[in-house]
Amino acid sequence: MTAFERRTRRVQSRLDAVGADALALTPGRDWYYLTGVDAEQSDRLQLLVVPADGDPTLVVPTLEAASVREAWVDDVRTWDDDEGPWPVLDPLLDALAPSRLLLADRMWTQYALGVRERLPDADVGLASEVLSPLRRVKDGRELDALRAAGNAADATMRDVRALGADAVGMTEAELADYVEERLEAHGGTGVAFETIVAAGPNGADPHHASGDRVIGAGDPVVLDFGTRVDAYPSDQTRTVVFDGEPSEEFRRVHDVVREAQSRAVAAVEPGVSAGAVDRAAREVIEDAGYGDEFVHRTGHGVGLDVHEAPDIVAGNETKLEPGTVFSVEPGVYLPDRFGVRIEDLVVVTADDGAERLNHTDRRWRV
DSSP: OOHHHHHHHHHHHHHHHTTOSEEEEOSSHHHHHHHOOOOOOOSSOOEEEEESSSOOEEEEEGGGGGGGTTSSOOEEEEEOTTTOSHHHHHHHHHHHOOSEEEEOTTOOHHHHHHHHHHOTTSEEEETHHHHHHHHHBOOHHHHHHHHHHHHHHHHHHHHHHHHGGGGTTOBHHHHHHHHHHHHHHTTOBSOSSOOEEEEGGGGGSTTOOOOSOBOOTTOEEEEEEOOEETTEEOOEEEEEEOSSOOOHHHHHHHHHHHHHHHHHHHHOOTTOBHHHHHHHHHHHHHHTTOGGGOOSOSEEEOSSSSSEEEEEOTTOOOBOOTTBEEEEOOEEEETTTEEEEOBEEEEEETTTEEEESOOSOOSSBO
16 A cells, blocks of 8 residues: 555545545645645646545546656546537535535635535535644655755755855845755755745845845845655754854844744743743743734744645644654744744654754854
């Protein structure tokens, strides 16, 4: 039995537990999680239908049939453009006759409405009800991929630090291009999200788009980047100064953020709530007088999606389990001056509490 089939069988058990008869997924991360097929939604409907009992079915356009051959699912039903998907899908839905059906959270509305029209008496919910708890805890294969992606990010950050004073005079966009080239060179596939290089006052924007600002001596530079290995991402942030001396306030803030990140990682262990990890970081920053400048959650779950459950945020009482992976990324942002963020991914472990998936220097001096 493949990992993808095992996951699907676990989903079926959870469907029964929550009183749902089936779920239906369009292409996306959940689809990949259950099939191993990487695909995107398009104007031609593709649907994975998983009943609580029995075997799943893939409904795909004829021209996509070859692309799903690698899936473990045996029942593949195809449709042609001249008739559309519903003559194939309608008998399947009629046979299921679900009283409760879970749909992909990000299914296009036109498809969700089409399913809903055909099952007017069914209670419709979200597939994340059963998939999110399963995806939150990673298996060994997933952790290996996340570690490999983290290694690619680490090697890239070491290359960036090695630039030293040579980075002065580069634009943010040029350094972002260099980061992305090195991620590929170290075994990554593409970027997990848009690379952030934010120099000087641009660092005060947590989601700054790398632009044409030239990096100067003494400039704090926030670098936030990641790549993918076997579909799983890395996500690392460092704030560095390539040459010259930054302000005393920057040094103080950087020390505060580094301590906050360290305290939060130290708070991670099985049974601790996600909110408690956020609190561990936030207390350090608040005690230093920068609480109002810490404007986002401490972290987010990471898996097939760069942002998934659990959110590491105040009030989230979700208990951390071994195998859960998330970012720890406190930050302080001072408008028109600079920003500081330090981020690593961690996995909750039964023995040590937390394993960092990033290991590069967290200090500002390169």
